[in-house]
Amino acid sequence: MNIAEIADRLNFEIVCGSTGKNNMVTWGYTSDMLSNVMGNASEGNLWITMQSHKNILAVALLKELSGIVLVNGHRPDTETVTQAEKEGVVILATDLPAFETAGRLYQLLKENEDIQS
């Protein structure tokens, strides 16, 4: 499943970096601690966080994540938006809290996995 399909199904807004909207999502990872994401997330993961600082882009690029979902109505900082466009890192946004965002994403990815197998 790619970012655009997920955004569509779960009603996430694509805020910036839409060049990455066709990135395939392997799985999700939820954490607000950047070093923890650097240590534990895997390539292709869609990262759920409330952090909006541009450091999130560096982490996403380093770990080759498929994208970032900002929860709780958080929006990326202006600097983050500019950099995300430049680097092609797609940032989604939702008003849902992290727990519900992760829950819905988990369910969707699981269903999709079942259909394919």
Add this chain to the structure above:
Amino acid sequence: MNDLSLHILDITQNSIRAGASEIYITVNEDSATDKLTIEIRDNGKGIDKELVEKVTDPFFSTRSTRKIGMGLPLLKQNAEQCEGSLNIVSEKGTGTMVTAIFKKSHIDCPPMGNMAATIKSLLCSGHSYHLVYKHEIDGREFVFDSREISEILEGLNVNTPKIINFIKEMIDENLKNIGAS
């Protein structure tokens, strides 16, 4: 970076990579001003002014020189999240001083973590340098000086497991005595 001791380890490793022979780590916890200040000063090769502005930008560090890494950007972000700040003063050929200030009582202020383990890792890094670690808590202080240890040992190698573990225990004990949590 779950705690401050890991940040200190990370930033001090920059000093080691910069070829420092003198490294001073100072931690000051002050309840009156509600500030926790970490200062790491070295006599390494230093960086020029333009670079100082760039090292806290992850898109400089991850792109052009992987050596610098995410250490400074993350420390800056963490300090600022706790109503604190990060300041870097550096001069080419003289050295660098990194100062991070945290608001001690801020709910997001990370715990100190295991400073004894950080010092232990630094002593085991395989490089030889003079390390001074000073920790102050509300006027009480403890100073660890690697040169003093070398003098006491009269030339014995500091880098043996027995001595390193002894140093770690000594630091733990001393930190407890000055009221470290």
